[in-house]
Amino acid sequence: MKRYGATFALLILAVVLGLYFVVVENPREQAKDDQRERESRVIGLKEDEITSIEVITPSDRVVLERAEGGAWMITRPVTAEADDGAVRRVLAQLTTMSVIRTIEGIEDLAQVGLAAPNLRVIARHAQGETTVEFGDANLAGSGVYVKRDDQKIFLTSASAKSTFDVTLDDVRRKEFLDFDPQAVTRVTITTAGRTLGLEQRPDGWVFGNPPRPADPDTVSSLLSRLRALRAMAFFDTPEQRAMVRIDPLPRTVVELMAHDRPVRVAFYDARGGGPGALYARTGNEKLYRVNENLLAEMPLDAVSLRDLRVVRIKSDDVMGIEVSLPTETYHLTRKVATWDLDGHSLGEGAADRIRDLLQAVAELKGESIVAETLSGVPESAVQHPAARLQLGGADGRVLATLTIGERSGDQRYAYSESSGTVFLIARGVLGRIPSKAALESTQ
Secondary structure: OOHHHHHHHHHHHHHHHHHHHHHHHHHHHHHHHHHHHHHOOOOOOHHHEEEEEEEOOOOOOOEEOOOHHHOOEEEEOOOOOEHHHHHHHHHHHHHOOOOEEOOOOOOHHHHHHOOOEEEEEEEEEEEEEEEEEEEEEEOOOOEEEEEEEOEEEEEHHHHHHHOOOOHHHHHHHOOOOOOOOHEEEEEEEEEEEEEEEEEEOOOOEEEEOOOEEEOOHHHHHHHHHHHOEEEEEEEOOHHHOOOOOOOOOOEEEEEEEEOEEEEEEEEEEEOOOOOOOEEEEEEEOOEEEEEOOOOOHHOOHHHHOOOEEEOOOHHHHOOEEEEEEOOEEEEEEEEEEEEEEEOOOOOOOHHHHHHHHHHHHHEEEOOOEEEEHHHHHHHHHHOOOOOOEEEEEEOEEEEEEEEEEEEEOEEEEEEEEOOEEEEEHHHHHHHHOOOOOHHHHHH
């Protein structure tokens, strides 16, 4: 029993020592670590503790405030959304700005540029506010002098000052159109008095009268570019706008409907032209200068927006193919992972060839439009097709019929009976259609 009693005593002692380290020593060491961490920073604050930042320079005074939900706003000298990335850089620098060393014995602050500092940063938080003033770089150029509001002077990294040396435009959100590209249902583009309207329907985007299909990727690209438009300069006040001489009529106007909310932006040339002379005005009459090449890079006309796919199908939806060539006709039927050729099973190699064919057909785009209907091309263009593919779905209905006609130089005529539009396509597409013998010989 005595032996067991000694064991229990040791066990109790170990538990007591463990509790002592957990309850007493660990918090004490953590407090020491926290104290050392605070002393190694110019400002002992965390990012989420800061509610406002004020940056004061000889030419500017910018105030940033954290709004509900954590978003940052500019509240002085204008009220505007702040650039999230720019604010994060300022916050990160403010809370990680390290003390290279403490400077003592400076009687004349002018010697280190702190008598009349040209940069002050005020961080406001629940406990009040903390101010840091920036002076000159040291002789070695390895750091800059800073003074805290408790009058202590430190040397911190040379990069810190440049992070805070910002203007209003530096911290302002540059994107000025606010809408969800996925929610847009209508687009109207007006250029030189001509209007082009796009509408999203269950089967995709269309424009014109009669309706013509628009390329979904191109429309998506247009909407994404509009959403990402960035201002190069802002003109907030009537006085600022009056200083900009723009043409009375816009060069291009784009109007959107997203979530039943209208969005409008008009683009103006500067009166008299010249480099950098493109401006944007939104529905709230705010004016911005934008990249002068912006309109040239956007798909804003019917030619750029037109869907040039010859047939609009998904290759996985195709369950049957009737292939008609000048020398033969055969039928392909999908059987889960394999295909039958005129009722006979084909190997995996043939299935790869058919999958490649279907992908080529689904991705086939015209290099140009010859005519909107067959009546607009010579009868000989499609009278004797080089190939005809009829694509069927699971329910036996015809999904699309692709006809590849005669040659026209280095291209071939092609059209789909479902759309009627006649395209010119690269003649090499014909080589993707295998013969019956090629499929039978592929294992």
